[in-house]
Amino acid sequence: MGFLGDIGSFIMTPLYYVVSVVLVGWHELWGSVFGPESGVSWALSIVGLTLVIRAALIPLFVKQIKSSRNMQLLQPKVKELQKKYGHDRERLTQETMALYKDTGTNPFSSCLPLIVQMPIFLALFRLLDQAAKKGNGHGVLSDDRAKQLADAKLFGGEISSTFLNSDGNSTVQIIAIILVLAMTATTFLTQRQLMSKNMPADALSGPYAQQQKLLLYVLPLVFAVGGIAFPIGVLLYWTTSNLWTMGQQFYVIRNNPAPNTEAARAKQLRDEAKAKAKGLPAPGADSAVAVEEPVVDRRPSQRQQPKKQSRQQRRAQAPKNPSPQGDSTEQGDSE
Template sequence: MGFLGDIGSFIMTPLYYVVSVVLVGWHELFGALFGEESGASWALSIVGLTLVIRAALIPLFVKQIKSSRNMQLLQPKVKELQKKYGHDRERLTQETMALYKDTGTNPFSSCLPLIVQMPIFLALFRLLDQAAKKGKGHGILSDDRAQLLANAKLFGGEISSTFLNADVTVVKVIAIVLVIAMTATTFLTQRQLMSKNMPDDALTGPYAQQQKLLLYILPLVFAVGGIAFPIGVLLYWTTSNLWTMGQQFYVIRNNPAPNTEAFRAKQKRDAAKGKVDAAAGTVTATVVEEERRPATRQQPKKQSRQQRRGSQSGQSGPKNPSPKSGSTDQGDTK
């Protein structure tokens, strides 16, 4: 038991330092705004811790999405192998693993972010649990600060309380709400992946069965175990699930797997956007062409011969009589 304890301490001690550094760093910020003993400062610090951890896990999430897509696209080939080597389980396993290796696909990578998060989740759980029961700190979280965390109140209840040990009804209500939120977000995240980003032929077979199993088993596990989690841990996990939902929605919407509902929806959006862009380009080209076109000269109106003579006479005006004709007239008068 001592040997196993030493191994556990060897694994958990670095995680305690990582979690406590981020948690204390956020608490320095929010504690200056809301007070060091405020439950709001500790709750926001846990949310900040969650965001930092999830941001650090983005490369793993991208790898998970790519591997999950490869698994979906490989399902027709896996079915062919099952038909060909279904009578020989050992040969089927060898051929399937060779297919995964050739395509660089890891069938377990879909669980990788969850597996990586579990030690961090456990470290946070132990951090809050030890602070609540013994006022003991870990990492750079001192005993005094751990006592502040244990006694910090959120909506009238201590942030380190669980549904099982809470004496205040409000705390039980908060815990139940967070357990339901954690369970619902876990289910919706997995459901979103299966309904939007899995082709029809991938909804059958062993991989689909694995996904369906995770769809119902994981929320059930969190629902049962959630009543023993401190409120701070429930807050961490619910925030993490919300991050996953938003991140997954963005990836599925903008980079869906081929032959899926999300892929067809993206094609429709791109087609509609292309029509709008084409229409806008046509209007722009027309406007530019009109601006470049030289102004047309206005043609004179057609006039009759009489109108032209009248206008010419009006423009020239009355003619002055010549002196010669004037002298002749005078002579005639005489």
């Protein structure tokens, strides 16, 4: 057990420092406004921690969006592979993975932000749990600040308390239930937003669609069941993170939707309305005309070489010349 504990400490110690540095930095700011022992200052510090973490994950989010879009656009080709190799599961898997590799698509990229956030989530959970149970701090969070964090109250409930260990405090239970419901609802709505607005019809069936539907229903269920054991501060972190994801995803879907989706059609209508209001031609009108025009081969045509003919064949094809000069010529040739 000591060996496993050393490994856990080796992994978690850097995370404790990262989380505590950001948390204490925000607490210095909000503590000067609301007081260092105020629950509002600690709640806002947790929100600030969430914003910093999510801002740092923007590159991963962009990669997730690109990979998700590629997965959607590749669904027709994936279906062709299923028809061709449906009888051979091993060959189908190999060909599908080769298709993803050739197009630079990672089917697991959609989970990257969630996977990266889990260690941060665990570190914050441990900080709150240790502060509540033992009053111990980690990283740059001193024991005094840990005690303040453990005792800080938000709407009458301690930030470090959970629904399960509320000791019959109905205020803590109500706050915890509200945040669990908010966390579950935002998780569901975020995934639903992606599937209903930014997925083409071809992507709504097949393995990728099944994966998305699984995430749509399983993730909220997991968070709902596990949420009753999370401290209020952790529930606040995860709900804020989900709201960030919803806003970030809404912006991307609205301004850069995937082709052949409801979001793309809505954007086209908005662009046409804006162009009409400014008296400009509708966007894409020129390109639409260009698509309808037949493609012309502009390469220079090769000059056709004349076939070799005998003198008799050339004489038979030559027009008859009634002039005396022509007759003399013919007579000369006959001689």
